[in-house]
Amino acid sequence: MRMLGVFEKGERIRHIGHLDIQRSFQRGLRRSGLPVAYSNGFNPHILITFASALSTGACGRREILDVTMASGVSEAEFLERMNRAMPPELQLSAARAVDDRHPSLMGMLCAASYEIVLRDPDCAEKLIPAIPAMMAKESVTATRKTKTAVKECDIRPLIYVLEGSGQSIFATLALTEREACKPGMLMEALSREAGLDREIRTLVIRKELLGKDEEGKLVPLEQL
Amino acid sequence: MDYNERMEKILEKVQKAPRYTGGEMNTTIKRWEECPLHFGFCFPDTYEVGMSHLGMKILYGLINREPWSLCERFFMPWTDMIELMKAEELPLLSMESRRPLSDFDVIGFTLQYEMSYSNILAMMDLGGVPLENKDRGENDPIVVAGGPCAFNPEPLADFIDAFMIGDGEDVMTELNRVILERKEKGLTRAECLRNLAALEGVYVPSLYDVEYDDSGVITAFRPNCGEAPAVIRKRVVTDLNQTYYPEEIPVPYTEVVFDRIMLEIMRGCTRGCRFCQAGMLYRPVRERSMEKLIDLAEKLYRSTGYEEISLSSLSSGDYSCLPELIRELMRRLKDQRVSISLPSLRIDSVLKESLEETQQVKKTSLTFAPEAGTQRMRDVINKGVTEEDLLEKVRDAFEGGWSSVKLYFMDGLPTETTEDLDGIADLARKVVEEYFRVPKEKRAKGLRVTVSASTFVPKPFTPFQWDAQNTIPEIIGKQDHLKKVLNIKGVHFNWHEPYLSFLEACFARGDRRIGAVLKRAYEKGCILDGWTETFRFDTWMEAFRECGLDPAFYANRVRDPEEILPWDHIDSGITKAFLLREKKKSEQALTTKDCRQGCNGCGLQRWKGVCGYANAGSV
Numbered sequence: 050m051r052m053l054g055v056f057e058k059g060e061r062i063r064h065i066g067h068l069d070i071q072r073s074f075q076r077g078l079r080r081s082g083l084p085v086a087y088s089n090g091f092n093p094h095i096l097i098t099f100a101s102a103l104s105t106g107a108c109g110r111r112e113i114l115d116v117t118m119a120s121g122v123s124e125a126e127f128l129e130r131m132n133r134a135m136p137p138e139l140q141l142s143a144a145r146a147v148d149d150r151h152p153s154l155m156g157m158l159c160a161a162s163y164e165i166v167l168r169d170p171d172c173a174e175k176l177i178p179a180i181p182a183m184m185a186k187e188s189v190t191a192t193r194k195t196k197t198a199v200k201e202c203d204i205r206p207l208i209y210v211l212e213g214s215g216q217s218i219f220a221t222l223a224l225t226e227r228e229a230c231k232p233g234m235l236m237e238a239l240s241r242e243a244g245l246d247r248e249i250r251t252l253v254i255r256k257e258l259l260g261k262d263e264e265g266k267l268v269p270l271e272q273l
Numbered sequence: 274m275d276y277n278e279r280m281e282k283i284l285e286k287v288q289k290a291p292r293y294t295g296g297e298m299n300t301t302i303k304r305w306e307e308c309p310l311h312f313g314f315c316f317p318d319t320y321e322v323g324m325s326h327l328g329m330k331i332l333y334g335l336i337n338r339e340p341w342s343l344c345e346r347f348f349m350p351w352t353d354m355i356e357l358m359k360a361e362e363l364p365l366l367s368m369e370s371r372r373p374l375s376d377f378d379v380i381g382f383t384l385q386y387e388m389s390y391s392n393i394l395a396m397m398d399l400g401g402v403p404l405e406n407k408d409r410g411e412n413d414p415i416v417v418a419g420g421p422c423a424f425n426p427e428p429l430a431d432f433i434d435a436f437m438i439g440d441g442e443d444v445m446t447e448l449n450r451v452i453l454e455r456k457e458k459g460l461t462r463a464e465c466l467r468n469l470a471a472l473e474g475v476y477v478p479s480l481y482d483v484e485y486d487d488s489g490v491i492t493a494f495r496p497n498c499g500e501a502p503a504v505i506r507k508r509v510v511t512d513l514n515q516t517y518y519p520e521e522i523p524v525p526y527t528e529v530v531f532d533r534i535m536l537e538i539m540r541g542c543t544r545g546c547r548f549c550q551a552g553m554l555y556r557p558v559r560e561r562s563m564e565k566l567i568d569l570a571e572k573l574y575r576s577t578g579y580e581e582i583s584l585s586s587l588s589s590g591d592y593s594c595l596p597e598l599i600r601e602l603m604r605r606l607k608d609q610r611v612s613i614s615l616p617s618l619r620i621d622s623v624l625k626e627s628l629e630e631t632q633q634v635k636k637t638s639l640t641f642a643p644e645a646g647t648q649r650m651r652d653v654i655n656k657g658v659t660e661e662d663l664l665e666k667v668r669d670a671f672e673g674g675w676s677s678v679k680l681y682f683m684d685g686l687p688t689e690t691t692e693d694l695d696g697i698a699d700l701a702r703k704v705v706e707e708y709f710r711v712p713k714e715k716r717a718k719g720l721r722v723t724v725s726a727s728t729f730v731p732k733p734f735t736p737f738q739w740d741a742q743n744t745i746p747e748i749i750g751k752q753d754h755l756k757k758v759l760n761i762k763g764v765h766f767n768w769h770e771p772y773l774s775f776l777e778a779c780f781a782r783g784d785r786r787i788g789a790v791l792k793r794a795y796e797k798g799c800i801l802d803g804w805t806e807t808f809r810f811d812t813w814m815e816a817f818r819e820c821g822l823d824p825a826f827y828a829n830r831v832r833d834p835e836e837i838l839p840w841d842h843i844d845s846g847i848t849k850a851f852l853l854r855e856k857k858k859s860e861q862a863l864t865t866k867d868c869r870q871g872c873n874g875c876g877l878q879r880w881k882g883v884c885g886y887a888n889a890g891s892v
């Protein structure tokens with residue numbers, strides 16, 4: 050049996066990297082006393098995966114982890130024991146027991162929705178009005194940085210939703226194992242569109258991880 | 274903008290932000306208004322070093338446990354953070370509620386090594402606390418300090434209001450009560466300091482006057498008020514089982530130096546190595562019971578989820594029922610995949626049995642500390658280890674599947690000759706031979722013998738407290754020699770440049786006057802001296818010159834046994850008579866037995882009920 054847990058990565062710890070978050074959950078699971086399964090081998094670790102690594106600097110509202118259990122446990126108990134074992138900045142809001150054959154979350158992941166809070170007050174006035182023009186374009190280039198290279202790519206087909214309101218930009222962006230538009234790439238393109246040529250301070254909040262249901266509609270990943 | 278917002282802005286730019294974010298598991302955020310006493314615990318080094326320190330975790334839990342006091346942590350920010358903080362005019366903030374250091378009633382520094390002293394000044398400066406105690410007013414915090422370096426408090430006498438000498442567990446609460454009383458009764462700072470001085474084990478330097486002769490040697494040292502005792506006796510916790518030990522400790526998000534449960538199995542050491550300050554300061558030896566340790570280990574595992582428990586003490590191999598303890602811990606925590614490690618294995622007490630058991634779970638590199646290369650030299654320092662012992666343990670280790678061995682030595686020991694240095698190479702060569710003596714199919718691949726040599730620093734309260742440290746050129750010459758003779762296949766040689774050890778020697782046995790050098794060096798930009806990338810030796814030497822002091826006076830001078838030493842008013846329990854006796858014996862390369870074989874009359878036997886071995890009636 051596997052357990053999917055929906056958790057929040059709080060704003061205070063948004064600079065904690067993915068590896069450290071993973072380790073925190075490893076230790077949290079150990080603290081919880083839940084019947085988790087361990088890998089074999091010399092350095093045994095708990096069998097746990099994450100639907101998607103969240104970048105350093107971003108916080109997440111509904112991130113998802115996937116733990117293999119050694120024996121059965123109820124969703125309510127999992128939730129209760131994990132929340133006692135995890136710090137306030139990494140609390141769970143939902144749990145769902147799934148069969149071992151449940152497909153991998155990573156494979157099902159299609160997109161994510163974001164709120165990008167603009168930290169400099171005059172930015173919103175310039176950026177939000179530029180959205181319609183950018184969305185009307187056939188292609189929008191942005192640079193993607195990988196470990197080894199900086200590549201130009203077209204992000205327009207990867208933007209599913211883009212809106213602005215108040216001090217925030219709301220976006221739904223493609224996120225699969227093959228292709229992804231990172232919020233940073235979007236902001237780079239949008240500020241170019243708006244003619245802003247300075248660095249923009251933002252707070253990236255990943256609100257939801259999305260997969261596609263049978264009709265091809267984007268729905269919360271943990272519900273699939 | 275409030276502190277939080279400014280901090281968030283900085284965190285976007287700083288390197289290694291996780292050191293500054295806080296919010297770790299098992300940290301305590303109490304309501305400020307509900308606790309009358311606010312204690313700011315300062316570790317004068319980076320987060321990664323500070324969070325590896327057991328003492329901090331003990332006192333953090335201890336202070337927060339009292340309903341009337343809260344404790345929040347402060348660490349030394351790295352240089353990039355300091356620049357950003359200055360640009361944003363952000364003071365040093367606590368990890369918990371992000372309040373500036375100056376908001377706290379009392380701030381406490383832990384003194385683990387001398388080369389963290391400039392960080393103390395930096396942290397106070399960044400935190401808005403006046404550096405010198407004479408400049409602090411009624412609204413400034415009381416600044417206290419404790420830890421091993423507090424046994425020679427004099428170099429910090431201008432900066433620290435009160436020192437806690439000895440074990441901190443009991444005196445901490447007493448000290449906080451006195452400071453709380455000040456707040457409640459509206460006492461002045463001066464009154465509060467006098468009340469602190471009346472506590473056993475507390476030293477308030479401003480209540481003492483010092484006189485020097487022309488050469489800088491102390492001629493008189495006396496209290497200037499009635500509350501201050503002429504001699505400050507260290508605090509000793511006699512029963513570790515009755516003493517507070519945390520059952521929950523903060524678990525950092527980011528990796529720190531020692532990221533594991535540290536279980537202090539005993540305090541003190543009976544061996545009496547003559548170079549070892551800790552071995553003298555932490556006397557007498559006190560063990561925690563096996564039941565207590567097992568209970569603590571299980572509770573700590575449940576509250577932290579750590580994968581590893583290290584049994585910590587100065588000499589864990591001497592713990593009376595070590596194999597039983599390890600076996601029982603492993604039995605109870607095996608299903609949780611917890612490994613057990615022994616950080617400071619003494620080669621003459623490593624039991625083959627426990628070796629095999631540790632290895633079952635995790636095979637790390639084994640560490641041995643012969644400290645010196647020849648038997649004569651080891652006798653001088655009273656390191657009761659023979660070559661046969663060492664080689665036997667090494668053989669066991671190689672047969673048991675280890676292939677990586679670390680050997681620790683010192684250079685610059687009193688009476689050291691070239692022959693003693695060559696002895697280090699001989700020993701390393703013999704260790705390599707032991708490895709090849711194990712049949713190929715039985716031994717693990719990849720032999721790696723790491724030889725580390727550190728430069729000897731004479732420390733207060735050791736028989737070598739009167740001795741001169743080798744000069745820098747002498748040490749460089751010795752290290753060059755070692756590099757040559759240690760050019761052996763399979764052996765890797767590590768050494769450190771002697772500059773830091775030289776400065777450490779100055780401050781370890783420094784007097785009050787050297788405080789001026791510290792302040793000057795800090796003003797000239799010296800901070801984070803323990804880190805090679807930030808250590809600026811030349812600036813330190815300039816600071817000495819500008820203050821008119823000669824560092825060689827502190828590091829390279831042989832002191833007369835009659836001389837008043839800067840730390841003579843601190844009673845560590847060890848008498849000068851004992852240290853002098855030990856010094857004489859060391860000069861003749863005569864050894865002193867382990868206290869477990871009978872009392873050596875170090876001085877602690879004078880204190881009733883303190884040392885279990887002395888009271889066994891063997892004096």
Ligand code: SF4
Pocket residue numbers: 556557558868871872873874875876877878884885886887
């Ligand atoms: S009092 Fe005696 S037995 Fe105890 S530490 Fe001192 S010398 Fe050793």
